[in-house]
Amino acid sequence: MAGVSQLQKQFVDYKASLFQEGVLDEQFDQLQGLQDESNPNFVVEVVSLFFQDSERLLNDLTKTLNQQGVDFKKVGANVHQLKGSSSSIGAQRVQRVCIAFRNYGEEHNIEGCLKSLQLVKHEYTIVKNKLETLFKLEQQILAAGGIVPR
Amino acid sequence: MEACNCIEPQWPADELLMKYQYISDFFIALAYFSIPLELIYFVKKSAVFPYRWVLVQFGAFIVLCGATHLINLWTFNMHSRTVALVMTTAKVLTAVVSCATALMLVHIIPDLLSVKTRELFLKNKAAELDREMGLIRTQEETGRHVRMLTHEIRSTLDRHTILKTTLVELGRTLALEECALWMPTRTALELQLSYTLHQQNPVGHTVPIHLPVINQVFSSNHAVKISPNSPVARLRPRAGKHMPGEVVAVRVPLLHLSNFQINDWPELSTKRYALMVLMLPSDSARQWHMHELELVEVVADQVAVALSHAAILEESRRARDLLMEQNIALDLARREAETAICARNDFLAVMNHEMRTPMHAIIALSSLLQETELTPEQRLMVETILKSSNLLATLINDVLDLSRLEDGSLQLDIATFNLHSVFIEVHNLIKPIASVKKLSVTLNLAADLPVYAIGDEKRLMQTILNVVGNAVKFSKEGSIWITVFVAKSESLRDFHAADFFPVQSDNHFYLRVQVKDSGSGINPQDLPKLFTKFAQNQSLATRNSGGSGLGLAICKRFVNLMEGHIWIESEGLGKGCTANFIVKLGYPERSNESKLPFLPKMRATHVQTNFPGLKVLVMDDNGVSRSVTKGLLEHLGCDVTTVSSTDEFLQVISQEHKVVFMDVCVPGIDGYELAVQIHEKFTKRHERPVLVALTGNINKMTKESCMRVGMDGVILKPVSVEKMRSVLSELLEHRVLFEAM
Numbered sequence: 001m002a003g004v005s006q007l008q009k010q011f012v013d014y015k016a017s018l019f020q021e022g023v024l025d026e027q028f029d030q031l032q033g034l035q036d037e038s039n040p041n042f043v044v045e046v047v048s049l050f051f052q053d054s055e056r057l058l059n060d061l062t063k064t065l066n067q068q069g070v071d072f073k074k075v076g077a078n079v080h081q082l083k084g085s086s087s088s089i090g091a092q093r094v095q096r097v098c099i100a101f102r103n104y105g106e107e108h109n110i111e112g113c114l115k116s117l118q119l120v121k122h123e124y125t126i127v128k129n130k131l132e133t134l135f136k137l138e139q140q141i142l143a144a145g146g147i148v149p150r
Numbered sequence: 151m152e153a154c155n156c157i158e159p160q161w162p163a164d165e166l167l168m169k170y171q172y173i174s175d176f177f178i179a180l181a182y183f184s185i186p187l188e189l190i191y192f193v194k195k196s197a198v199f200p201y202r203w204v205l206v207q208f209g210a211f212i213v214l215c216g217a218t219h220l221i222n223l224w225t226f227n228m229h230s231r232t233v234a235l236v237m238t239t240a241k242v243l244t245a246v247v248s249c250a251t252a253l254m255l256v257h258i259i260p261d262l263l264s265v266k267t268r269e270l271f272l273k274n275k276a277a278e279l280d281r282e283m284g285l286i287r288t289q290e291e292t293g294r295h296v297r298m299l300t301h302e303i304r305s306t307l308d309r310h311t312i313l314k315t316t317l318v319e320l321g322r323t324l325a326l327e328e329c330a331l332w333m334p335t336r337t338a339l340e341l342q343l344s345y346t347l348h349q350q351n352p353v354g355h356t357v358p359i360h361l362p363v364i365n366q367v368f369s370s371n372h373a374v375k376i377s378p379n380s381p382v383a384r385l386r387p388r389a390g391k392h393m394p395g396e397v398v399a400v401r402v403p404l405l406h407l408s409n410f411q412i413n414d415w416p417e418l419s420t421k422r423y424a425l426m427v428l429m430l431p432s433d434s435a436r437q438w439h440m441h442e443l444e445l446v447e448v449v450a451d452q453v454a455v456a457l458s459h460a461a462i463l464e465e466s467r468r469a470r471d472l473l474m475e476q477n478i479a480l481d482l483a484r485r486e487a488e489t490a491i492c493a494r495n496d497f498l499a500v501m502n503h504e505m506r507t508p509m510h511a512i513i514a515l516s517s518l519l520q521e522t523e524l525t526p527e528q529r530l531m532v533e534t535i536l537k538s539s540n541l542l543a544t545l546i547n548d549v550l551d552l553s554r555l556e557d558g559s560l561q562l563d564i565a566t567f568n569l570h571s572v573f574i575e576v577h578n579l580i581k582p583i584a585s586v587k588k589l590s591v592t593l594n595l596a597a598d599l600p601v602y603a604i605g606d607e608k609r610l611m612q613t614i615l616n617v618v619g620n621a622v623k624f625s626k627e628g629s630i631w632i633t634v635f636v637a638k639s640e641s642l643r644d645f646h647a648a649d650f651f652p653v654q655s656d657n658h659f660y661l662r663v664q665v666k667d668s669g670s671g672i673n674p675q676d677l678p679k680l681f682t683k684f685a686q687n688q689s690l691a692t693r694n695s696g697g698s699g700l701g702l703a704i705c706k707r708f709v710n711l712m713e714g715h716i717w718i719e720s721e722g723l724g725k726g727c728t729a730n731f732i733v734k735l736g737y738p739e740r741s742n743e744s745k746l747p748f749l750p751k752m753r754a755t756h757v758q759t760n761f762p763g764l765k766v767l768v769m770d771d772n773g774v775s776r777s778v779t780k781g782l783l784e785h786l787g788c789d790v791t792t793v794s795s796t797d798e799f800l801q802v803i804s805q806e807h808k809v810v811f812m813d814v815c816v817p818g819i820d821g822y823e824l825a826v827q828i829h830e831k832f833t834k835r836h837e838r839p840v841l842v843a844l845t846g847n848i849n850k851m852t853k854e855s856c857m858r859v860g861m862d863g864v865i866l867k868p869v870s871v872e873k874m875r876s877v878l879s880e881l882l883e884h885r886v887l888f889e890a891m
Contacts, residue, residue: 026870030782030870030871031778031781033785033871034778034781034782034784034785034871035781036785038784039781039784039785042781045777046774046777046778046781049773049774049777050774052773053772053773053774081771081772083846084772084774084775084813084846084867085772085773085774085775086774087775087846087867088772088774088775088777088778088779088867089774089778
């Protein structure tokens with residue numbers, strides 16, 4: 001059906017653009033590679049987990065950084081977690097900001113941390129939106145009876 | 151006559167006479183009685199008087215005489231018969247005793263005379279003893295002087311002091327007027343006046359050594375009296391009235407180190423002597439006494455010994471100074487050599503880089519050029535360029551290697567490698583070249599040859615290539631056989647090479663390689679020269695054979711570094727030759743386990759695609775990364791359990807889990823501590839799961855920490871499916887994997 005192929009092409013292009021912009025990297029491809037009959041929703045599950053985790057972490061970070069006496073150890077721990085998660089699913093830009101964030105944390109640079117936090121939140125929102133769009137496209141393809149192209 | 155009783159007093163007429171007689175008799179008697187008393191007294195006092203009996207007799211005689219005279223007193227007047235009787239008795243006794251005494255005296259007078267002689271004799275003896283005492287005393291004094299002199303002389307090791315002191319002390323002891331020492335000159339033809347006591351003579355005066363008086367002195371080791379007129383004694387201008395004192399000369403042997411031979415004390419003719427001349431004061435009428443002469447002789451000997459000590463000291467000082475100088479020179483030379491080597495090494499390092507860079511460019515670009523579209527002529531040209539630059543590159547490498555080998559700074563890179571593949575590679579490299587020359591190459595690896603060995607793979611290959619390459623180079627036709635086997639201990643013991651001492655041990659084996667070719671062979675006379683640098687075998691050299699002549703020299707160095715031996719046998723020209731070498735390699739399994747072996751070059755012989763049912767435990771506190779890893783492993787067919795904390799981990803871990811992946815980069819979970827606990831829990835190696843650390847940053851410290859706590863491997867996140875697959879394969883095969891940094 002023309003609709004399916006159109007959808008598929010849309011999907012492919014969209015995904016390609018994500019890679020081009022650097023929002024996602026090849027780790028995401030790996031994840032998709034792990035999805036098979038025994039594990040059909042692997043990617044979605046992992047990504048949802050990522051969203052949950054990240055939101056929690058970002059809230060924690062906001063709270064910690066807005067306190068009077070900033071506990072940089074806690075900040076470091078949270079950023080580390082975020083970095084790990086983002087690299088596991090291939091959210092490249094988020095991961096990069098996390099690296100910078102961690103450095104600021106080690107330097108006890110509150111200004112830098114706050115700035116990084118803003119950036120991370122920004123990037124996270126981007127990747128979240130994009131992935132949600134991607135999944136929606138997937139659903140549409142599946143609903144139209146097609147198979148999701150790799 | 152009328153017997154008249156009238157007594158005519160005869161007194162008045164002879165009365166005076168009588169009176170006098172009476173008195174005299176009385177006194178005589180008194181004297182006679184007292185003399186023996188005195189005698190007795192004196193005899194008693196002196197206990198030694200030997201003639202007591204005589205005295206007794208004498209005493210008796212005197213007493214009796216006295217008695218007689220006493221009794222006589224009564225006989226002047228009319229006396230009774232008793233008195234006359236007594237008188238008679240006394241007289242008789244007196245007569246007897248006096249006769250006896252007279253007889254006795256005759257007997258003892260000679261004795262008394264001999265006493266006198268004995269007395270004289272004793273007196274003489276006493277006088278003699280006195281003299282001898284005097285002599286001994288003098289000798290003792292002399293001895294004291296000698297000891298003191300010796301002490302003075304021997305208390306210094308300086309030659310001049312010794313001699314000066316000798317003269318001074320001798321002069322003092324013997325109260326000499328002058329004392330001089332003549333030393334032989336360098337030419338030994340003259341004696342030179344070296345030292346005098348009073349320094350009144352110009353020092354430097356010489357006399358020829360062969361004067362009779364000097365010979366006389368030199369020929370005996372006693373002090374010899376010489377005439378004051380002899381040239382050695384005429385030290386001062388003689389003023390006429392002086393009567394010169396006696397002069398004595400003695401030889402002083404000058405001992406040299408070389409004179410001392412154990413069984414053969416040097417004879418006079420080879421010795422050098424100095425002459426010591428001693429002069430008594432003039433006009434003193436003193437004479438040289440024996441003890442003085444002896445003193446002089448003893449002193450001369452002591453001086454000789456002291457001088458020899460001084461000479462030894464001087465020589466040893468000179469030797470030490472010489473050694474110090476040599477030391478300094480050697481040190482300087484060594485430092486210069488070191489500087490030279492450093493400079494050479496710097497130069498080489500620079501040239502190494504400088505030369506290799508353009509070479510690399512040439513070779514790389516030429517090979518790239520080869521890949522492009524070329525006309526046949528161009529291809530030929532490019533191939534020539536490539537060949538030549540390869541040769542040049544090899545030459546550069548050879549030269550640099552050799553110079554590093556020469557000064558011993560080359561060290562082998564010991565690692566585990568696949569021995570079989572080395573030979574297979576060499577075979578593959580050589581085959582095309584050999585087939586061009588229509589040579590057949592046969593490789594024969596012994597069945598018991600270990601697959602893996604520990605050694606320097608690159609240099610071993612270089613050696614083998616060189617040897618095989620030579621075989622190919624110098625064979626125009628025929629075949630080449632390469633045989634590789636493990637040298638057994640019996641065959642090793644046959645080797646009588648000068649610098650090859652094979653030692654058997656369990657950790658090592660000796661690899662023996664034999665390359666036999668049927669080529670042009672080598673003249674047996676040239677065999678020793680083969681391994682010297684730059685020496686080409688002229689008899690078969692053609693310009694095309696190429697090579698710098700360094701190849702075999704380098705091979706020999708490598709083989710020596712590998713504690714082996716390389717040699718070539720050939721029956722002669724045209725009969726082919728066989729190159730052999732033995733090198734020492736290590737057994738891989740038997741090497742010490744404390745070092746975790748790095749196996750970066752090992753390719754897993756077979757990669758599993760799936761690991762069905764492999765029980766794996768994943769510990770990661772990051773939910774996302776945990777699920778990703780789980781998904782990964784499940785995709786590969788594993789049965790995955792996940793935990794997110796150490797406590798959970800310790801609860802869940804069991805012998806069933808074959809592999810454990812744990813994230814060690816998480817602050818809060820001490821992955822290292824956990825690894826230690828696991829080791830404690832599972833003491834037997836085969837029960838314990840393989841521990842692998844997953845980490846986001848991989849650096850030397852992380853790797854070292856992992857190694858230290860006993861992890862079996864470290865991998866870098868993120869892990870792709872392929873990577874996980876190969877990781878699991880390797881882990882299961884070798885139980886170890888450390889990613890190369």
